[in-house]
Amino acid sequence: MTLANPQDTAPDRRDSTQRNKSQGVPQVDLRSDTPCAQARVISARNILVWGVLALGAWLAGCGRPEGTIQMPEQASTVAADVDWLYYFIFWVSVVSFVGIVGTMVVFVIKYRQREGGRAEPTGHSNFLEIFWTFSPLIVLAMLFHWGFQGYVKGSVAPPDALEIRVRGMQWQWEFEYPNGAVDIGNLRVPANTPVKLVMSSQDVLHSFFVPTFRVKRDVVPGMYTSIWFNALEENQKQMGADGKAVACNADDDCGPGFGCIANQCTQFHQVFCAEYCGAPLDKGGNVGHSGMLARVAVVSQQEYDTFMQEGPAMPPSCEADENPAACWGRQLYETSGCPTCHGVDGVAQAPAPNFKGLYGRQEKIADGSSVMVDENYVRESILMPQAKIVDGYTGVIMPAYRFSDRQLGAIIGYIRSLAPEAGTAQDGAQQENSAVEEPAPEKSTPEDSETDDLAMEDNANKDEVNP
């Protein structure tokens, strides 16, 4: 290694001799100093190198299935490959950093300005220049190749993958299963099965990101994008004393680390929106982009199959209710955005018919005919809201809702329970007097109404953007 041009060093030799207690002849490497000075430098370098390596090892290790300080748990088939490459680059970086900055520090210490010292004029080495211009290419080519391989593996879904539709909207994720069932915020997939998500957006850009699966893809309005993954293991369920999964209605019913998904306390994989999508202008509780979270629960093939055949199951909390169908229907009513337009207190209001006393009534339709509100009419009005609109309510377009047959039955049961003959005598009296004392359902606070309002708009847009 010849950084210096020997011919130019002659005038400096005297100074450098004094300075470094070194010999008169300029040497070509660090060993020009006395053994003692050399030992000092080498040991300083050693300490630095080993210190950094130890720090790095502590920080890093390498990829592990349960996750590391740098990486979350490896929950999909591609995660281990990604982590391996991540740690390979990490160690390449550590070595390069120590090489560059370590050398810099050593030079700064060794060649600190000294009284009367003279710098050695800069030489030139084409060999060195060519060497450090082209030698990194080897590592870079390796990184490109491995990154490309992993990317192709992660981009091309196996042909037999289970397809699930994902719709991103401000600010929630909607999942639609092959059987038509729709869930907002929770996705259930079978373990050890390739799952392909076909994704679209109803409004702005979003990005579907599951850190534990190491997958991410933008969700773009006007086009479909897709990702696929194969989840390795079922998520653990929180087990109660009876040996069955703990039933729940909300996350609060579950222990830390568990979420209430499909009325069971279960662990899950966090889904983030990774492409900025804004926040509501009003001061609601909704934080927009950073609140656009969802959860993936990996379940057994058997549980998934049952779900596919029967659709969403009745919440266990309703099983003991004296009218289980109405209990479930009321929950669906509250969580699906219905209270925004449909009241249940019997007070006639815009923009949609009140459910109280509706069932069994003869309603006048906008086209002049009339219809009896029965199971068939309610079902039709949910699935095809535009089919028969009651006179006076034509101004608002209700989005079509997708429910399974069992869910439809529950909603019909709930509306039926609000009919006069099904209610108690007290209920009937209140209805006659148009009393308003009956408390509104717990969840329809003003805040909820606002967010629901947005959701309704989005649903309305959906039909225009994605017919």
Place this chain on the structure above:
Amino acid sequence: MTAPAATADHAAHSSHDDHHGNYLTATSGLKSWLLTVDHKRIGLMYLVAVLLAFLAGGVFALLIRTELLFPGETMMQAHTYNQVFTLHGIIMVFLFIIPSIPAALGNFFLPIMLGAKDVAFPKLNLASFYIYLLGAILALAGIVVGSVDTGWTFYTPYSSSPARSASVLWLAMSVFIMGFSSILTGVNFIATVHKMRAPGLTWNRLPLFVWGMYATAVIQVLATPVLAITVLLLFMEKLVGLGIFDPRMGGDPVLFQHFFWFYSHPAVYIMILPGMAVVNEIIATFSRRKIFGYMFVAMSSVALALLGFLVWGHHMFTSGMSEFGTTVFSALTFLVAIPSGVKLFNWVATLYRGQISLASPMLYALAFIALFSIGGLTGLFLGTLSVDIHLHDTYFVVAHFHYVMVGGTVIGFLGGLHYWWPKMTGKLYSESLARVSFVLVFVGFNLAFMPQFVLGSRGMPRRYYDYLEQFHGLHAASTVGAYILGVGFVIMAYMFVQSLTKGKKSPANPWASAGFEWMTATPPSLHNFDEDPIIDRGPYDYDKTPELGNVPKY
């Protein structure tokens, strides 16, 4: 550099200047500043403007970090937070970093380093400053008129939604106008470097700062018009209803990203090349050596300028671009690592057997090497496709570009400011305060951004107002780091103000540098040189200037 009258005796210059006054005192009155065509005064006015922008952007940065100190609401609503990080980005990128080194330090020193009396088009130079001011005022207007919460990237269709029309148009107009300021500076520098070099100043004697500015100017001239076109298309969509980016009108939102990054990736090199350019000057002066591999370093700037145009797609690996396109961009991206590495290796080699002074500018230059190494090496993670899929749009990216933009450009800018401060103002500053603020800036910066790498790799997405409890510790550490960084800047500001009011008069060549800019009086006289200089050596030829000795201690 030798003027016909020997220049070794700097005292002769100083006394000479006392008769005519320097550029600061040659004329007086507000008008003499506002209508000046002197590149040094324009550079100073730019310096004041970009420092004000830096202050504003910095306040927004502290607001962001304070909000993120705790999960949930700490001090502002989500919508306000979105505006704050948007303004932080827009101000820091367009009003501070892009003009910082070229328009302020470049304007001041490029002509002097060339032995020229001014830039090639002095009036255009002044025009570029006023265009910049106009853009800055429009940006302010946009902030007043309405809420811009799109992020500095203005991604459609979010930015094209009707609720954001007015304010986004103001900001877009502001960016459009500031682009012209950038283009004019670029044109000016290219013409000046080609046509105004003093006799004897051959291309291979050109200071590496000038090479860096030249490469930057090429990008400014070629890339900035694309930004202007993008903004015009955005206008067409808004005002005429032409469906270009908005899918509701049949447009393609990904097309906007292509357009945007076709400018904004080269713009990354508009930002980092000047930082590298400054570091060359500092390392040579404070190690008393010519930069090792001079031509390779010079050409690596040009290579970065050209390669910078070919890699915009690496911002869009998850955007819904074709798999083939993604692959091509990944391969090209890795090539960018080569010239950056060449610079780092050559700088370290320059230190070998030098006489290294650790005066404050050198501390910044060495910090640049360390921090830019981290910034560059973490780029390898993001260029690698399968790993980027996981890291894209997380805090890992935030940490990466802050290591490049702050650890690189801002540290380089501060190094240059410390290095050339005596030249520009004629005053020395307190070296001990400079060291204290350096340590705080260095420690604070690393504490602020190192945890963000881990946040990102663990899955924390960027632009999040709220976060899960598991990320709290690292966020809190980052916020503490930001506060330390802020304190460092406050001390630095105090130090510079103190220098202006009470600072000792600087000698003509306080660092005993062989650089051409130190061969004139300090501060320079109105026309830079009293006699036309003739160049008979390179800017780093310390073996030919033994009379300079080593760097004096302060």
